[in-house]
Every structure is written in C-alpha cells, then in structure tokens.
Amino acid sequence: MGWSFKLHAGIAAGLSGVLLLLAALTWLPGTLPLTGSKWPVVTVVVLLFPIFIAAVVRGILTRADKHSIWLAFRCLPGKAQAALGALVISGVVLMIFSTAGETNLQAPEMKDGRYFVFDTTPYARGTIEVSRSQYIAVLESDQRSMLAIPGLLFAGAAYAVLAAGELRRADVRSRRPAPQ
Template sequence: MGWSFKLHGGLAAGLGAALLVLAGLTWLPGTLPLADSGRPVAAIAVSLFPIFIAAVARLILARADRRSMWLAFRCLPGKVQVALGALFLSGVVLATLGGAGEGNLQAAEMKAGRYFAFDTTPHGRGTTEVSQSQYMAVLESDQRSMFAIPGMLFVGAAYGALTAGELRRTELGASA
C-alpha cells in the first residue's frame, strides 16, 4: 500500500478518534467550553468533507464493491482492523446514547436569562421553554452528536482510504 493511502487513513482515523474522545467527554458533568463557539463545527466541516470525499473517490477509482472492500479490509493488519472496529463501535454507542438523551428536545439556546429548546414531537413542534437542568442536558446531547457523528464519518473515511490502498496494492501486484 502506498504512503498516501496510509497517511490519508491515519489522518482520518486520528481525527475520528479525537472527536470520539470529545464525544465521550460530554458524559462528564458540565459542557465542553470549546464547543460553545462555532469554531469546532467549522473546523470539523472544513476537514471532514475533503477527507471523506477523497476516500470515496479513492474507492470509486479502485472500482470497489462491498465484497472486495471486505476482503481488502481483512488483508489489513489485525491491529488496524481491531482499532477501526473499536472506533466505529464506540461511535455507534456514543451516537445512539446521545440521541436518546433528552427525547424530543434539541438545539438548546438561552435568551434574556430564559432557557429554550426546540421540541420535535409531532403535534407540538416549536420552541419551548425548559428548565436549566433540561437546557444543560439538551446542550450536552447536542455536543455529543456534534462530535460522535463526524467522528464516525472520519472512521469510515479511514476504512475507505485503507481498503482502497489495499485494493490498489493487490491490483498492482496482479499486473506485475
């Protein structure tokens, strides 16, 4: 496998792991101070899209289907397989538990000293006033989702880049 595939996969896996750790830290009491500004969301978006799109493009160029991707993944070293699997499963757990946090409330905000959240129940859609404890719970749940979902996408990009590299290696080996 070429160094660019390893670099791409390693970068994506590292960023995914960092975001999943941040998502896990949201289970601690209080909110993450860094997440209050819009900068993390912008940084995640700016880095996620090129890395993810490049991984998808590499898979398309390798003419990968599900079966060949699975076989290529199985050719990766065992530690890499375990690491990617563990990262993905932790992302699934964090995203699932984060989504089940405050039920139908999301997008917490504070206006004039009062706490509001968007209620997504079918017949009661709209912004509703909530208590401070509900506000904090919704805010933590939103942060958890903000980190867990892109973290899983980064891990998926690492999977794609590394399997594309393995497919490329076998393709070059077969043509030699």
C-alpha cells in the same frame, strides 16, 4: 500500500478518535469548553468533506465490489483492523446511547439569561423556555450527536482508504512480471 493512503487514513482515523473521545466526554459532569463557539463545528465540517469525499473517490477508482473491499480490509494488519473496529463500535455505541435517552427537545440557546430549546413534539412544535438543568442536558445531547456522527464518518473514510490502498497494492503487485 502507498504513503498517501496511510497518511489519508491516519488523519481520518485520528480525527475520528478525537471526535469520539470528545463525544464520550459529554457524559461527564459540566459542559465541554467552547460550547458557545461555532468554529469547532465549522472546522469539523471543513475537514470532513474533503477527507470523506477523497476517500469515496479513492474507493470508486478501485472499481471493486463490496466483497473485494471487505477482503482487502481483512488483509490489513490486525492492529489496523482492531483500531478501526474499535472506532466504529464506540461511535455506534455513542449514537445508540445518545438517541435512546433523547427527548423531543433540541437546538438549545440562551437569550437574556433565559434558556430556550426547540420542542419537536407533534402538535406542540415551537420554542419553549426550560430550566438550566434541562438546557444543559439538551446541549450535551446535541454536542454528543454533533461529535459522534462526524467521528463515525471519519472512521468510515479511514476504512475506505485503507481498503482502497490495499487493493491498489494488490493490483500493482499482480501486474509485475513474474521472475524468470
């Protein structure tokens, strides 16, 4: 497998790990630093699209079916398989626990020292004022989702790149002439 595949997958897996760790940290008391800043979300989105799209393109260029991609992934070293499996499982667990306790409240914002959230309850949609504790709970739930979803997508990108790299390595090896 070429170094570009390893680098691409390593960056995707590293970003996945960081985002999933930050998502898990939202369950600790208090809020994450930089809660009010928009630049972390923008940074994640700016990094996610080129990395994910490049992974999809690499997967398409292999012209392999799902079964071949799975077999290529199974040819990777056990540590790589375990690391990607751990990332995916932790991301899924984060999403399940995040959505299981989710209410109809979302999009928290603070105006003039008062706390507001958007209520998505049917027939009662609109912005409502809530207590500080409810505001923080909604804020943490939103952060958890906004960190876990891209974390899962980065893990998927790492999987696709490593499988595509393994397929490419196998293709190159099969084209070599046999020794005489």
